[in-house]
Amino acid sequence: MEKVLIIDFGGQYNQLIARRVRSCHVYCEVKPYTTSLAQLRAMEPIGIIFTGGPNSVYLEDAPHVDPEIFTWGVPILGICYGCQLMAQALGGQVVPAQEDSAREYGKTLTYYDTSCKLFRGLPGQGVSWMSHSDYMSKVPEGFALTARSDACPNVAIADESRGFYGVQYHPEVNHTEHGIDMIRNFLFEVCHAKGGWTMGDYKNTAIAQLREKIGGGKVLLALSGGVDSSVAAALLAEAVGRQLTCVFVDHGFMRLHEGDEVERAFAPWDINFVRMDAEDRFLTRLAGVEEPEDKRKLIGEEFIRVFEEESKKIGAVDFLAQGTIYPDVIESGAGDAAVIKSHHNVGGLPDYVDFKEIIEPLRMLFKDEVRQLGRELGLPEYLVNRQPFPGPGLAIRIIGALTKERADTLRLADAIFREEMARAGEDKRLSQYFAVLTNTRSVGVMGDGRTYDCTLALRAVTTSDFMTADWARIPYDLLDKVSARIVNEVSGINRIVYDITSKPPATIEWE
Ligand code: XMP
Numbered sequence: 001m002e003k004v005l006i007i008d009f010g011g012q013y014n015q016l017i018a019r020r021v022r023s024c025h026v027y028c029e030v031k032p033y034t035t036s037l038a039q040l041r042a043m044e045p046i047g048i049i050f051t052g053g054p055n056s057v058y059l060e061d062a063p064h065v066d067p068e069i070f071t072w073g074v075p076i077l078g079i080c081y082g083c084q085l086m087a088q089a090l091g092g093q094v095v096p097a098q099e100d101s102a103r104e105y106g107k108t109l110t111y112y113d114t115s116c117k118l119f120r121g122l123p124g125q126g127v128s129w130m131s132h133s134d135y136m137s138k139v140p141e142g143f144a145l146t147a148r149s150d151a152c153p154n155v156a157i158a159d160e161s162r163g164f165y166g167v168q169y170h171p172e173v174n175h176t177e178h179g180i181d182m183i184r185n186f187l188f189e190v191c192h193a194k195g196g197w198t199m200g201d202y203k204n205t206a207i208a209q210l211r212e213k214i215g216g217g218k219v220l221l222a223l224s225g226g227v228d229s230s231v232a233a234a235l236l237a238e239a240v241g242r243q244l245t246c247v248f249v250d251h252g253f254m255r256l257h258e259g260d261e262v263e264r265a266f267a268p269w270d271i272n273f274v275r276m277d278a279e280d281r282f283l284t285r286l287a288g289v290e291e292p293e294d295k296r297k298l299i300g301e302e303f304i305r306v307f308e309e310e311s312k313k314i315g316a317v318d319f320l321a322q323g324t325i326y327p328d329v330i331e332s333g334a335g336d337a338a339v340i341k342s343h344h345n346v347g348g349l350p351d352y353v354d355f356k357e358i359i360e361p362l363r364m365l366f367k368d369e370v371r372q373l374g375r376e377l378g379l380p381e382y383l384v385n386r387q388p389f390p391g392p393g394l395a396i397r398i399i400g401a402l403t404k405e406r407a408d409t410l411r412l413a414d415a416i417f418r419e420e421m422a423r424a425g426e427d428k429r430l431s432q433y434f435a436v437l438t439n440t441r442s443v444g445v446m447g448d449g450r451t452y453d454c455t456l457a458l459r460a461v462t463t464s465d466f467m468t469a470d471w472a473r474i475p476y477d478l479l480d481k482v483s484a485r486i487v488n489e490v491s492g493i494n495r496i497v498y499d500i501t502s503k504p505p506a507t508i509e510w511e
Helices: 014-023 037-042 067-071 081-089 179-190 199-214 227-243 258-266 279-286 292-314 367-376 393-397 404-423 476-489
Strands: 003-008 027-032 047-050 076-079 093-096 104-112 125-132 134-138 144-149 156-159 164-167 219-222 244-250 272-277 319-321 357-359 432-446 449-462 493-498
Touching: 003 014, 014 027, 014 179, 037 067, 047 081, 047 179, 067 081, 076 081, 076 179, 081 093, 081 134, 081 156, 081 164, 125 144, 164 179, 199 227, 199 357, 199 367, 219 227, 219 292, 227 244, 227 258, 227 319, 227 367, 244 258, 244 292, 258 272, 272 292, 279 292, 292 393, 393 404, 393 432, 404 432, 404 449, 404 476, 432 493, 449 476, 476 493
Parallel strands: 003 027, 003 047, 047 076, 076 164, 219 244, 219 319, 244 272, 319 357, 449 493
Antiparallel strands: 093 134, 104 125, 104 144, 144 156, 156 164, 432 449
């Protein structure tokens, strides 16, 4: 299988580069810059992309690659930091840009030399997205200048004889006009990719590989009802049928009808489907718990316990399957980020269950690819297109005490919000939206009487990676309709507010 390697120098758009490459039907993997040269070479890449990164190449401890990589005869595209790194390694010079010259941020009008393969067939000028404070003061020998802006003469360089290309801007972001076409040119014109990587092929290959690996063994999977575990389950169901047991634990903080929907989605397959109704158990355990981290920890622990008990009934299994996806496994070249919340995924189970090996059939896929695979497998759209839902569920959207009554109240209000958003088509545009039951009570008037009820918050965000997010500008009329319906149809709520904070400084969830 033809493969492109993306060497990660810690830039913020690295996963986006990989998604762009894969959207051209070329398989690629992201590797940290610390990966050994021998390992990289063993992957036999047809092309290499150096990503951007927050460092300056001239600093002593800046990330580097072994220059031997330039002798392999494999084409390389350097983006931003990657471009400067290549320039410096091949004899050029990179210096801090002066205030008045070549430091550039944001949208920049750029002029391209369309005789260069990277820009072949594209307009001679367009907006590119810049974000650099260093400048190539000397271009390495053998390289030509192939793009410039008004402020900077050295926006792109190329040594076409060796297949080396460098751009100061970010072709992978949407703000760069024709950026995806430049990536496509690199893949097809420079690396001569064939581009046959499709999800249908992936599905068939994955099924064959799973059958070979599992043989006659038993597989256990904790199904959360989220996209990842559902698609992993469907793939395994297709591959090994009744050898698969899916355990779906309903902790009582699922959305309205969620359990039924998950069960219905898996009805077409002949697998062992275990639905555990553990609501009472979780409610008892969580009684009196109000602190968000305590809720998360307790739910995580209790989940493991329920799952463990259920799996003991099944007996020893050979494989534990998990819906881990690529963004979870990519090792960044930039070190670890601070932990803001202890995320509970059904992934953290292995220590407690008796099994021989873990299988992660989605390990190499991005979220949109996982959804595509789900469609290939025939999963219904309501599952495939499901927005992210945290492991602890509505428990971290109920501020303060957790009771069945409060969970039912939120479930109903949340369902109304989601129904109206979908009806208005906002579900296609937004990344995530949900309701939060606060512990603030306020005075209202309904009919002729005074009420003293709860405040419900609505949250809707747009984001590409869930690391940062913007609050969504949804129409006032839609908010009005949702507000009226919830207050009329859900008892115990008399006031609705809309959350207009971005992340940062807020997070997407309230707890
Ligand atoms: P925050 O609130 O940290 O959320 O901005 C970012 C994204 O992660 C989801 N989230 C979780 N997902 N287990 C999960 O699988 C969790 O414990 C968890 N907590 C938050 C959240 O819904 C958002 O999409």
